Amino acid sequence: MSEKERILDPDLLEALKQVKYPGFDADIVAMGLVLEARVEDGKAVVLMRPVAAPAKVREDLEDAIAAQIGSLPGVRELELNMPEPPQPKAQQKQGPRPIPGVKAIVPVASGKGGVGKSTVSVNLALALAEMGLKVGLLDLDLYGPSIPIMLGLQGAQPSQGRDNKIAPVEARGLKVLSIGFLIGADRALIWRGPLVMKAVRQLLHEADWGELDALILDLPPGTGDVQITMTQETPITGAVVVTTPQDVALADAIRAVDMFKQVNAKVLGIVENMSYFICPDCGGRHEIFGHGSVEPLSQKLGVPFLGELPLDPDVPKLADHGQAAVQAAGSAEAYRQIAVKVARMLGLIGQDK
Numbered sequence: 285m286s287e288k289e290r291i292l293d294p295d296l297l298e299a300l301k302q303v304k305y306p307g308f309d310a311d312i313v314a315m316g317l318v319l320e321a322r323v324e325d326g327k328a329v330v331l332m333r334p335v336a337a338p339a340k341v342r343e344d345l346e347d348a349i350a351a352q353i354g355s356l357p358g359v360r361e362l363e364l365n366m367p368e369p370p371q372p373k374a375q376q377k378q379g380p381r382p383i384p385g386v387k388a389i390v391p392v393a394s395g396k397g398g399v400g401k402s403t404v405s406v407n408l409a410l411a412l413a414e415m416g417l418k419v420g421l422l423d424l425d426l427y428g429p430s431i432p433i434m435l436g437l438q439g440a441q442p443s444q445g446r447d448n449k450i451a452p453v454e455a456r457g458l459k460v461l462s463i464g465f466l467i468g469a470d471r472a473l474i475w476r477g478p479l480v481m482k483a484v485r486q487l488l489h490e491a492d493w494g495e496l497d498a499l500i501l502d503l504p505p506g507t508g509d510v511q512i513t514m515t516q517e518t519p520i521t522g523a524v525v526v527t528t529p530q531d532v533a534l535a536d537a538i539r540a541v542d543m544f545k546q547v548n549a550k551v552l553g554i555v556e557n558m559s560y561f562i563c564p565d566c567g568g569r570h571e572i573f574g575h576g577s578v579e580p581l582s583q584k585l586g587v588p589f590l591g592e593l594p595l596d597p598d599v600p601k602l603a604d605h606g607q608a609a610v611q612a613a614g615s616a617e618a619y620r621q622i623a624v625k626v627a628r629m630l631g632l633i634g635q636d637k
C-alpha cells in the first residue's frame with residue numbers, strides 16, 4: 285500500500301497526538317512516526333516508522349501509546365507495530381541511514397536559545413578544517429538560520445550537484461548548506477511538522493556532501509521536530525552540547541544531553557560558553573555567569589567536559605561581518621582546543637596532535 289492510501293483514523297490520531305516522544309517536546313504524530321492508525325472490530329492497529337531508540341525508550345513509548353489508546357471508547361485491543369531500524373548495511377528507505385562518504389556526523393545542540401550554539405558550530409567547523417580535515421556545516425536552525433550571516437553568505441544559493449543533488453556552497457574551506465538557503469531566514473518560523481522533516485531529510489540525504497571527515501549540524505535550541513527528525517534520519521556519531529554556566533541554561537543542557545541518551549546517541553561532551561570575561565581595559569578575568577558549573581555537571585551526567593570559551597565582545601562584531609572567532613578574535617585558541625578534543629574523540633587525528 286502506498287503512503288497516500290494508508291488509513292489514519294481521526295480519533296486514533298488525536299489520541300496518538302497526546303504521546304510525546306520520551307525526552308522530546310514533539311509528539312509522535314508531529315514527528316511523522318505514525319504511518320497508519322485504524323480500528324478494525326474493536327482492535328486498534330497502529331503502524332509506525334522504524335524507531336531508533338534504546339529498549340527502555342521503546343517500552344515507555346509502547347506504554348504511553350497503549351495508555352492513550354486504551355482510554356478510547358470502543359477499542360478493546362491494540363496491535364502496535366513499531367519496527368526496529370534497519371541494520372546499517374541493509375539500505376532501506378525508512379529509518380536512520382548513514383550519509384555515504386561522510387565519516388562523522390556531529391550535531392551541535394543546546395537546550396536553551398542564544399547560548400552560542402551557532403558560534404560553536406561555525407568555529408568548530410573552521411578549526412577542524414584548519415587541521416586539514418574535510419568538513420561540512422549544515423545549518424538546521426530553522427528558527428534563526430544564522431550560519432549564512434556568520435560566514436558572509438547572505439543571498440548565496442546552492443547549485444545543482446551530481447545526480448540532481450543539492451551542491452553545498454563552498455566557503456572558507458567548508459561545504460555549507462543552510463535551511464536559510466532554501467526558505468529565506470524571514471520565513472523560517474512558519475515551518476511545521478512534515479515540512480520540517482522533509483527539509484531535514486533533503487539537506488542530509490539529497491545533498492552532494494562528497495567525501496567528508498565531519499559534518500557539523502547546527503541544530504535549533506531545544507528538543508523539537510528538527511532534532512527528532514535528525515535522530516531518525518541518520519546515525520549520529522557524537523553530539524556537542526553547548527551551554528552557558530547560568531542555572532537556567534544548565535537545566536536545559538541536562539535536557540539536551542538526555543535527549544541524545546534517549547535515542548542511543550553518543551554525546552562527545554559539553555562546552556561552557558561565555559564562561560569568563562577578560563576585561564580589555566584592565567586585563568582582569570571576570571566570571572560573570574558563575575564560571576565553573578559545567579564541568580561538575582558533565583561529570584554528574586557522565587559525559588566529557590570539552591572546555592570553556594570566554595565571553596569575547598569581538599565575537600558578535602566579527603560574526604556580523606561574516607568573520608569567525610577562530611579566524612581573528614583573541615579567544616581563537618580556546619575554540620581550537622575544543623576542536624582538537626573533538627577531532628581526537630572522533631578518531632580523525634592522532635592522540636598526539
Ligand SMILES: Nc1ncnc2c1ncn2[C@@H]1O[C@H](COP(=O)(O)OP(=O)(O)OP(=O)(O)O)[C@@H](O)[C@H]1O
Pocket residue numbers: 394396397398399400401402403404425428430503504505557558593594595596597598599600601603
Ligand atoms: N563567547 C562569546 N562571546 C561573546 N558573544 C558571543 C559568544 N558566543 C556567542 N556570542 C554571541 O551571542 C549571540 C548568540 O550566539 P549564537 O547565535 O551562536 O547562539 P545560538 O545558541 O546559536 O542562538 P539561537 O538560539 O539563535 O540558535 C550572538 O550574537 C553571538 O555572536
